[in-house]
Amino acid sequence: MLDQWLYKRVDNSALIVFRVIFGFLITAEAWGAIATGWIKKTLLEGDFTFNFIGFDFLQPLPGDGMYYYYGVMGLFGVFVMLGFKYRFSVIAYGLMWTCVYLMQKSSYNNHYYLLMLLLGIMACLPAHRYLSLDVKHNPSLKNISMPRWVYIIIIAQLWIVYTYASIAKLYPDWLDASMAAQLMEARKDYWLVGDFLQQKWVHWCIAYFGILFDGLIIPALLFKPTRKIAFFISIFFHLFNSFIFHIGIFPYMSLAFTLFFFPPETIRNIFLKGKELYTGKEIIRPNYQKPILVFFGMYFIIQIALPLRHWIIKDDVLWNEEGHRLSWRMMLRSKGGIINFKVIDKETGLELPFNHREQLSRKQQRVVASKPDVIWQYCQRIKEDFAKEGKQVAIYVDCRIRVNGGGLNRLIDPDVDMANAKWDYFWHNEWILPSPLKNEKLKPPYATQILE
Template sequence: MTSRLFKSIDNAPLIVFRIFFGLLFACETFGAILTGWVRANFIRPEFTFSHIGMDWLQPLPGYGMYFYFGIMGCLSLAVMLGYKYRYSLGLLTLFWAGAYFMQKTSYNNHYYLLLLISFIMLFLPANRYASLDVKQNPGLEKFSMPAWCSWVLVFQVAIVYFFATAAKLYPDWLDGTYTGLLFSEINTLPLIEKLFRNPGFHIFIAYAGIAFDGLIVPLLLWKRTRTLALIASFLFHLFNSIFLKIGIFPYFALSFAVFFYPPETIRGVFFKHKPVVVSEIEGGNLLGRSLFYFFFIPYFIVQLALPIRHWFIKGDVLWTEEGHRLSWRMMLRERSGTINFRVIDKKTKNRIFYPFESHLTHKQLEGVSTKPDMIWQMAQRIKSEFLKKGIQVSIYADCYVSINRKIPLALIDPNVDLASAPWDYFLHNDWILLPKGGK
């Protein structure tokens, strides 16, 4: 196994992936500006709900976030062209991390995946061929790489699909409840709409999703089924792109296919004039071995631990949301709810009217009505506003939430003062109520 990891192979897959990666990242960032996503999530809101612990991370004033995303788009193109690769990708990773942690109202798993792949690519020699860096400095050119450079990306995408499969093994997915809600809302051609509203189709999609996520990586790894799996992957992701409108993710997922084919095949398709590489063990590359053993192995241990942390937290993650993020729990449920904050002056015991809705966008209000971490953050913000006026307050929340349009239940303990309640990053927060029968 060790010899296979450190075998010298053609670097064509990594070079092609760098080009796809940079192009798709540019589409993501420039597209965020053109579609109004930046305006909706960074410019219109009075403030953003950053990840807890990063509340200081707020958008640039005025139209600054347009420039922020514009810079990321330019950096993405520089990565695609292999221009000042380490600097361009390093800055892109830093900027994207800022945007990712700055808001979670429109949280999406592919934003997280982009961040992880950017981080991984920083350590890979993806600019050693077909790049402006090589054109400026021919001494950088190299036609090979250690095989582990491909395997780390294969393993990363395998983690995504494995945990996406595991997350679907719950009743509302298995009986077609959620897929029914998802597809019944899609407006398209009458004949297709009729299909999308058919309960049998909902069951088919539910199990097709489980089968695809669970089998696609093994089928791509096996030579006999590889091309068939690629065709299935193309059809699956194209369907999702057209009907579910999930941005660049379908095409980003397809771009990983270059690592499942023999490097010689990728070279023959994309770089017909690239010199042939003779495979050999890179025994003298101590830096590469150290990087693999002391960085990537610990990195993947963390990647395996994060998605299972909710199994060790009291309550069902589907209800509490504790451990939901960073866990590849993608498109699994519909949450809806209502909330009312009761603000009480600690000194006079009088209730103070606070129109919290007027400070939020519609999308933010949806999050604050259903997600415990955003509810807690809103309470902390209200507390802070009154402290600036010299008023100490207690804050209580009356919140009822429905999962997949079922009967709404109380989510937050109405007798707990959220202004003074701590946030537990690793265990269950007791002020999040559990439905009867919750573990």
């Protein structure tokens, strides 16, 4: 019965239209990074980037290389939109995007992670079987149907993202609307709406509307009686986020996903009037049905497990960041801090002159002042740089951070030589001091640095 349900053929209008929109949006993401100066600020300012640990070999191309890199990546996005060499193009874009994602953490964003996952999913889907240059060149590819599992995979991925985003908001600083107040306080100078966003009732609405929207939007779109109103609420929610938070293509990608919740005839009548509507009831079991089940079964087990891992790691994820990434913890807190590094020559015992501000961009300085994994990475780089000069050094870190507008508290044990500290990829690092957050209460003046 399960295989009959998964492999029953259904109309593919939603997937075809989504491919066109998806291709346009990923093109805008790539070429927009060039036009807005994102590449310069994130990848070119500073002597290096803070890559994901273990991917040190991924560093920006020299000179104008990253501009060409993003230019080519955008071209692959155009190919995806047009359905030209679709499979190759979406895989190529996905590989290039993944490299950039792993290359830097200064602009970490959950939406970048989601796009990486979506590119992998889209590479597995038959999204080029209609309205594509591939079909024009090879008419035998043309198909007006697809297996039902395509819908299931996309909706399941969205459900995981939104559900965990809702659950993550169930903590004190969000529930008392103080985090929403802090987010809006940073936008008090916005034209026309700046003063409006400072109203307390607006903060309460933002806080609880965010919880309810994330938690209920997928079921509401699946349930026919609530589908239309959920769609219009989605338009308001995502356009509000786009205007207020400036989060790139994500709001528009989210709106494009609503295509998969409406009847195929609705999508066909609006976007593909010349397309024949598939009304058959075929069940086509491919030869690779077991590999599909195993692959996506493991994929979704991992997707469900990753956001839970911080619960088995010691202390508070808001404080130590351990388990924060890849967990759909979006727009939940603000962090800022101050940091200084003391570099000691082991041979002489004397402190060596060192100023991290001379080596890091402003964005990197903000990140290195609040994230333990980045602090550890930077200490290893400092150690390597001095080793090139023939010096063996010990490095001690004085770092104090504030979370959600609280007081400054020491983050790193100042007595630990961070040059010789070890990084635990999966569990707690004991050189991170215990969290004081249970004794902290959010209050103005608010910190100004808003992180993902």
